[in-house]
Amino acid sequence: MNALELQDITVTFRSKDDPGQRYTAVADTTLRVGAGEFVSVVGPTGCGKSTLLNIGAGLLQASSGQVRVFGEPLTGINRRAGYMFQAEALMPWRSALANVMVGLQYRGVPEADARDQARSWLARVGLSGFEDRYPHQLSGGMRKRTALAQVLALDPDIILMDEPFSALDIQTRQLMENEVLALWAAKRKAVLFITHDLDEAIAMSDRVVVLSAGPATHPIGEFGIDLPRPRDVAEVRNQPRFVQLHADIWAVLRDEVLKGYAQQLKKPVLSSVEGAA
Numbered sequence: 001m002n003a004l005e006l007q008d009i010t011v012t013f014r015s016k017d018d019p020g021q022r023y024t025a026v027a028d029t030t031l032r033v034g035a036g037e038f039v040s041v042v043g044p045t046g047c048g049k050s051t052l053l054n055i056g057a058g059l060l061q062a063s064s065g066q067v068r069v070f071g072e073p074l075t076g077i078n079r080r081a082g083y084m085f086q087a088e089a090l091m092p093w094r095s096a097l098a099n100v101m102v103g104l105q106y107r108g109v110p111e112a113d114a115r116d117q118a119r120s121w122l123a124r125v126g127l128s129g130f131e132d133r134y135p136h137q138l139s140g141g142m143r144k145r146t147a148l149a150q151v152l153a154l155d156p157d158i159i160l161m162d163e164p165f166s167a168l169d170i171q172t173r174q175l176m177e178n179e180v181l182a183l184w185a186a187k188r189k190a191v192l193f194i195t196h197d198l199d200e201a202i203a204m205s206d207r208v209v210v211l212s213a214g215p216a217t218h219p220i221g222e223f224g225i226d227l228p229r230p231r232d233v234a235e236v237r238n239q240p241r242f243v244q245l246h247a248d249i250w251a252v253l254r255d256e257v258l259k260g261y262a263q264q265l266k267k268p269v270l271s272s273v274e275g276a277a
């Protein structure tokens with residue numbers, strides 16, 4: 001059973017200034033995440049990773065193609081999914097506890113229950129004793145833990161993560177990655193994890209999907225990650241099998257990263273030429 005299935009997805013954006021001008025970000029993309037499976041999607045910056053995640057979340061509607069959630073066509077927001085984005089999503093005027101409680105309260109969980117559940121989730125992500133702190137009183141890593149507790153407290157069947165740890169320093173990041181793996185192993189939710197970091201993708205996942213550079217991004221490679229679990233994301237990198245997988249996937253990803261980079265360099269140059277003319 002697939003928890004999430006994107007089938008033949010194409011996403012075309014229209015320019016706001018000139019509606020005749022279109023940009024096809026994603027083309028004919030099929031992507032499946034099995035129930036309990038941890039799938040990472042890697043690709044160069046700007047290729048369309050977040051676009052795909054937003055399609056799976058039901059936040060964005062595809063120009064063509066179908067999304068299925070546990071076999072059912074998705075219409076509107078994907079209620080069986082929880083999201084964790086790159087940007088900070090905590091409410092600065094609410095304590096850590098109140099931030100974790102908010103989704104539960106929105107679902108109609110009574111105040112006292114919501115408080116207990118939120119407290120227990122904060123404990124599970126290592127934040128016992130920090131319940132009353134406000135986001136500005138927490139470190140970047142602690143804010144990410146709070147955001148993680150916020151998502152997990154809702155017990156979603158599918159977890160969508162868009163470069164959630166890219167702003168963290170490497171040690172904090174590896175700690176968080178290990179914690180996510182431990183929590184995932186305990187509950188075995190379907191995870192769609194977006195990253196531009198190949199090491200992170202291999203260390204975390206059952207399967208890694210490589211996207212081409214845009215426009216018209218689509219998968220160009222798919223690799224099963226047969227490294228034993230449980231894994232320590234820092235240590236697994238030294239295993240010969242990891243090194244081999246990294247070389248195999250990088251061989252596919254490398255050219256796309258170079259293409260993506262070249263496109264980014266082109267953009268500002270073009271606009272400055274227009275400005276000079």
Ligand SMILES: Nc1ncnc2c1ncn2[C@@H]1O[C@H](COP(=O)(O)OP(=O)(O)O)[C@@H](O)[C@H]1O
Binds near residue numbers: 025043047050
């Ligand atoms: N709402 C939008 N309107 C127009 N173009 C967009 C919109 N969202 C994304 N894009 C474009 O689609 C491409 C893919 O974006 P995105 O999915 O954010 O890339 P990634 O997450 O891989 O860095 C980019 O070229 C971006 O500029």
Ligand SMILES: [Mg+2]
Binds near residue numbers: 049050051
């Ligand atoms: Mg993105």
